[in-house]
Every structure is written in C-alpha cells, then in structure tokens.
Amino acid sequence: MAMNDPAHASWKRYVPLILAAIVILVPLAVPSRYILRTLVNIFFFAALGCAWNIIGGYAGQLSLGHSAFVAMGAYPTALLLLNLNIPPWIGFIPGVVLALIAAYLLGHLVFGLRGPYLALSTLAFAEIVHILLLHFRDQTGGSLGVTIPFGGTSVWKLQFASEQPYYYICLGLLGFCLYVTHRIHNSRMGYYLQAIKENQDAAENLGINLSGNKVKALMISAALTALMGGFYVAYFYYIDPDSVAGSDLSIKILLVAIVGGVGTVWGPVVGACILVALTEISNYLFGSGRAGVSLVIYAIILVIVVLFSPRGLIALLPKGSRSYRSE
Amino acid sequence: MELRKVTKVFGGLTALDNVSFSVQEGEILGLIGPNGAGKSTIVGLTMGALKPNSGDIVFNGETLLNLKPHQVVERGICRTFQVEKPLLNMTVTGNVLIGALLRTPDRAEALEQAKGIIERVRLGHVAHVLAKNLTVQDRKRLELARSLATCPTMLLLDEVMAGLTPLEIDQSLDLLRKLRDEGLTILIIEHVMRAIMNISDRIVVLDYGKRIAEGSPRDIVHDPAVVEAYLGRKGTRSG
Numbered sequence: 001m002a003m004n005d006p007a008h009a010s011w012k013r014y015v016p017l018i019l020a021a022i023v024i025l026v027p028l029a030v031p032s033r034y035i036l037r038t039l040v041n042i043f044f045f046a047a048l049g050c051a052w053n054i055i056g057g058y059a060g061q062l063s064l065g066h067s068a069f070v071a072m073g074a075y076p077t078a079l080l081l082l083n084l085n086i087p088p089w090i091g092f093i094p095g096v097v098l099a100l101i102a103a104y105l106l107g108h109l110v111f112g113l114r115g116p117y118l119a120l121s122t123l124a125f126a127e128i129v130h131i132l133l134l135h136f137r138d139q140t141g142g143s144l145g146v147t148i149p150f151g152g153t154s155v156w157k158l159q160f161a162s163e164q165p166y167y168y169i170c171l172g173l174l175g176f177c178l179y180v181t182h183r184i185h186n187s188r189m190g191y192y193l194q195a196i197k198e199n200q201d202a203a204e205n206l207g208i209n210l211s212g213n214k215v216k217a218l219m220i221s222a223a224l225t226a227l228m229g230g231f232y233v234a235y236f237y238y239i240d241p242d243s244v245a246g247s248d249l250s251i252k253i254l255l256v257a258i259v260g261g262v263g264t265v266w267g268p269v270v271g272a273c274i275l276v277a278l279t280e281i282s283n284y285l286f287g288s289g290r291a292g293v294s295l296v297i298y299a300i301i302l303v304i305v306v307l308f309s310p311r312g313l314i315a316l317l318p319k320g321s322r323s324y325r326s327e
Numbered sequence: 328m329e330l331r332k333v334t335k336v337f338g339g340l341t342a343l344d345n346v347s348f349s350v351q352e353g354e355i356l357g358l359i360g361p362n363g364a365g366k367s368t369i370v371g372l373t374m375g376a377l378k379p380n381s382g383d384i385v386f387n388g389e390t391l392l393n394l395k396p397h398q399v400v401e402r403g404i405c406r407t408f409q410v411e412k413p414l415l416n417m418t419v420t421g422n423v424l425i426g427a428l429l430r431t432p433d434r435a436e437a438l439e440q441a442k443g444i445i446e447r448v449r450l451g452h453v454a455h456v457l458a459k460n461l462t463v464q465d466r467k468r469l470e471l472a473r474s475l476a477t478c479p480t481m482l483l484l485d486e487v488m489a490g491l492t493p494l495e496i497d498q499s500l501d502l503l504r505k506l507r508d509e510g511l512t513i514l515i516i517e518h519v520m521r522a523i524m525n526i527s528d529r530i531v532v533l534d535y536g537k538r539i540a541e542g543s544p545r546d547i548v549h550d551p552a553v554v555e556a557y558l559g560r561k562g563t564r565s566g
Contacts, residue, residue, distance in 0.1 A: 146515075150529070156477065163347050186430075186434070188428045188432045191421075191424065191425055191428055191434075192416065192425070192428070194414070195414050195417075195425045198414035198415055198416060198417060199412050199413075199415070201408075201412055201413055202408070202412040202414060202473075203414075203425070204376075204395070204396040204397050204402060205374060205376075205396050205397075205406055205408070205412075205475075206405075206425050206426045206429065206473060206476075206477055207397050207401055207405075207426070208397055208425070208429075208431035209395075209397045210397070231361070251372035304560070
C-alpha cells in the first residue's frame with residue numbers, strides 16, 4: 001500500500017486533531033455572529049442527519065417523517081419551559097421518552113411494510129403529528145406556535161446573549177450523535193442493519209431479528225432526533241408546527257444524510273456543510289422573499305449526487321477519511 | 328426433524344398434501360421430485376417463512392410452527408436459497424461474517440470463523456470481492472458458506488449445485504460428506520441426479536405435493552412410482 005510511507009502516515013494522523021482544534025477554537029477567534037450561527041446550523045442539521053442515518057442510512061428504511069420526532073422533542077421542552085419554568089436541559093427528557101414510545105409503536109406498526117409503502121406511512125405519521133399540533137391549539141398554540149421569552153443570560157435556562165455557548169452545546173450534541181453512530185457502526189447491530197438494508201430475506205435467514213433490529217434502530221434515531229428538537233427550542237426560542245413538524249424539515253434531514261453519504265459516520269456532516277452553506281448563499285443571492293429557491297437548489301444537488309456519486313459526497317473524499325467497512 | 332401430515336395450499340393449488348417424513352440426526356436426506364413438487368415449499372415451511380394449513384414440523388422435540396425465521400436459525404437450522412440472495416454490496420467475507428455474528432458478538436472472533444469457512448468452501452480467492460461481482464457458481468458457494476457460519480446442526484440446501492461443473496460438484500459432495508461426518512444433518516434438494524444419488528443416505532420423492540416414495544438411492548431408482556413421476560407412465564404418450 002502506498003499509504004505506508006511513514007512521513008505521509010504521521011502527517012495524516014494529525015488531520016483529525018487539527019480539524020477538531022479548529023472547530024473548538026473558531027468561536028474564540030471569529031467575532032462574526034453570522035458565521036457562528038451558520039456553523040450552529042451546520043452542527044444542528046449534521047446531528048439530525050446523523051440520527052436519521054441510523055434508520056434511513058444504515059438500515060435502509062426510508063423515513064420521510066423524521067420531523068415528527070423533532071416536534072416530539074421540541075414541544076414538551078418548549079411547553080415545560082414556558083408554563084412550568086423547567087429548563088430545556090431537563091425539559092428535553094419527556095420529549096425523548098415520548099419519541100422512544102412513538103418510535104416503538106410506529107416501528108411495530110410499519111416495519112412489516114417495505115420500500116415505498118414504508119416511506120409513505122412515515123410521511124403519514126409526521127402529517128398526523130402536524131395535524132394534532134394544530135388541533136390542540138389551546139395547549140400547543142396551534143399555528144401561532146410557542147414563543148419563549150428571552151429573560152437575559154441564564155445558564156440555568158440555557159439562555160445566552162452571545163452565540164458562543166450555543167455553538168459549544170450544539171457541537172457537543174453533534175459529537176454525541178457521531179459517537180452513537182460510531183458505536184453502532186462498529187457493533188454487531190451495525191452489521192445487522194447493513195444486512196437488513198441489503199436483503200431482508202437473506203438477513204432473516206441468517207438469524208437476524210428483522211423487526212427487533214429495525215425497531216431498535218428507529219428508537220435510537222428518534223431519541224437523538226428528539227434531543228435535537230429540545231436544542232431547537234433553546235436556540236431559536238420559537239417553534240410552530242410548520243417549522244418543527246413540517247415535511248420541509250423531514251426532507252431537509254434526509255437530504256443532509258443522502259447528499260453527504262448514507263451509512264457512513266461522517267457523511268451527514270459533509271451533507272450539512274454543503275446544504276446549509278447553499279441555503280445561506282441562496283438566501284443572500286435571492287433574498288428572503290424567494291426563500292424557496294434554496295429548495296430548488298437542494299433538488300438539483302440531490303439529482304447531481306444521485307447521478308454522479310450515489311454513495312454521497314463523502315465518497316469523493318480521499319479513502320482514509322471515509323468510513324466504509326472493509327468487508 | 329420431522330414433518331407430520333403437513334398440508335400447504337397456495338390459493339387453489341395444493342403445494343403439499345399430507346406429507347410426513349423425518350430426517351435422522353447425522354444423515355443426508357435427499358429430497359427430489361419434478362418441478363413444482365413442493366420441495367422448496369418444505370424449506371420455507373421449516374424456516375417459518377410460510378405457515379402450513381395443517382400439520383406440524385418438529386425439531387428436537389419442539390414445534391417450529393410458531394417461530395420466525397431468525398428464531399429457527401437460532402435453534403440450529405439454516406437454509407440456502409435456490410435463487411441466491413447475497414448481500415450484494417458487501418464482500419464475501421462480510422456476507423459470511425454476518426452469519427458468524429449470530430453466535431458471537433465479537434467481531435474479531437466472528438471474522439476468524441468466517442475466514443475458516445471461506446477457505447473450506449473454496450472462496451478464498453474472492454474473499455474481498457463484493458458479492459454482486461461474483462459468478463453464479465461462487466454465489467452458490469457463498470450461500471453455503473454463509474449458512475455454515477451460523478453454526479447449524481441441520482442444513483437445508485436448496486439446489487446449491489445447479490450450474491457447477493462435474494469437478495466442482497465432486498468437490499461439493501466431498502465437503503458435504505465431511506460436514507455430515509462431523510455431525511451435521513443435511514436435507515438436500517437437488518436436480519443433479521448424479522449428485523443426489525451419490526450423496527444421499529436416504530431419499531424422499533415428492534410429486535404434486537405428495538410423498539410418493541422413500542428409501543435408499545438404490546431402491547428409489549427402481550421404484551415404479553418414481554419412474555412414472557419423472558418419465559411418465561408407459562403408453563400414455565403418443566409416439
């Protein structure tokens with residue numbers, strides 16, 4: 001192998017460390033609030049893409065309804081904060097539990113379905129959550145949503161006037177999602193999910209519990225997604241059914257993973273960098289009046305990726321930095 | 328393993344009609360019959376992929392009817408598919424590793440086992456090739472390797488020799504005999520008559536879902552009912 005050149009190898013070993021150092025030091029060196037917000041957005045979508053990737057990428061079970069889990073994390077967090085003054089770092093817990101229960105039930109209900117039927121039923125699931133949020137408007141604020149008042153910087157309530165704390169919180173959450181994915185990637189479950197994605201009949205006849213593994217993957221995925229829903233409340237101070245339970249968000253989440261590279265640990269990070277950057281550029285070029293343009297650009301990117309690099313953009317990076325299995 | 332009066336109906340078609348037979352521990356039982364006789368249906372029923380309309384399938388004193396395929400595999404029965412179903416985007420090693428992971432969650436240990444099995448079925452030269460790039464023959468071997476990796480006590484082989492050359496068939500037969508001598512029970516479905524007559528300790532013949540004969544290979548070839556099923560009744564064909 002050409003990579004055995006020692007100088008080359010030692011240089012390569014430091015690349016992740018250098019990248020990590022840059023990511024950690026950026027908020028101290030970059031005063032621009034705008035750039036930090038963009039980076040938080042990247043972390044946020046990378047984490048969501050990462051969570052989606054567990055069920056949608058590794059297990060190949062296409063979910064078009066992941067925004068439902070964002071909403072399940074976001075609404076309890078917001079309502080507990082607003083009504084009972086419970087801080088988001090505690091308030092996210094009921095949302096995660098709710099998402100786990102919902103994923104368990106949904107999984108047992110829909111994982112008998114395959115292909116487009118599964119995708120459609122997840123879409124319907126998110127739509128049901130969306131409608132329920134609109135219907136129970138006395139509790140959820142209906143289409144007006146929930147606004148969290150800013151009461152000055154408070155570590156307890158995770159409210160900060162500056163951008164840096166959010167940056168580190170979101171970076172930490174992304175790190176956690178990557179860690180979970182990494183653990184799954186290298187475990188028996190990771191292999192089993194991949195086998196399920198490749199051929200469910202074969203997997204089942206090699207002793208793999210199909211529904212058990214799929215439901216478990218969906219529950220992990222849903223819990224991480226709900227966790228990010230909790231962060232959404234702390235960061236944006238405002239939620240409504242369209243922003244956290246809409247199909248736009250579901251599509252954005254899966255695009256992050258698909259464009260970046262499904263079934264890889266770092267693919268969603270690559271995808272999020274590209275898609276968030278594109279959103280910013282298109283918003284700058286076309287103004288907020290034509291906010292939909294970014295969706296058109298997503299669609300074009302998706303078509304290009306599927307045509308020219310169907311394993312995602314991460315497949316274009318040098319070999320060592322990808323995270324495919326050797327087998 | 329024992330089939331007790333198993334009947335399976337697909338729509339209006341009776342695929343299996345009151346079929347009973349048993350497979351003894353440590354033997355190779357050949358299952359033959361013309362196309363559509365119900366051979367593969369028996370494999371599907373045993374694995375729990377299909378449910379019989381009536382009857383029972385018992386393995387080690389336990390009925391298999393309420394089990395899902397993965398539970399049947401856990402109990403030590405594994406199948407191969409007549410139309411191969413490799414995990415296309417994984418390598419040969421990866422495919423076999425998946426099977427080996429059933430008995431150990433430890434990846435390194437499973438990998439060791441997988442490598443041993445790959446050598447045994449003569450897939451060593453393509454160990455790192457993606458399954459989608461394999462020839463049909465190698466896919467057949469992969470089916471066998473993967474099943475062996477789950478450490479079965481009983482193997483259900485559904486036409487693993489179709490398409491192999493005579494030399495390759497002989498190699499496969501040697502391997503199967505060795506496996507039997509190590510204590511593995513084998514139910515083998517095969518259209519390659521030379522192979523099945525050569526290797527089976529006993530043979531069960533199915534025709535139109537009915538068991539029409541059972542016995543040693545020598546008895547079977549002379550059984551009038553079998554000859555009729557394969558060649559037709561004397562005088563029924565014009566010309």
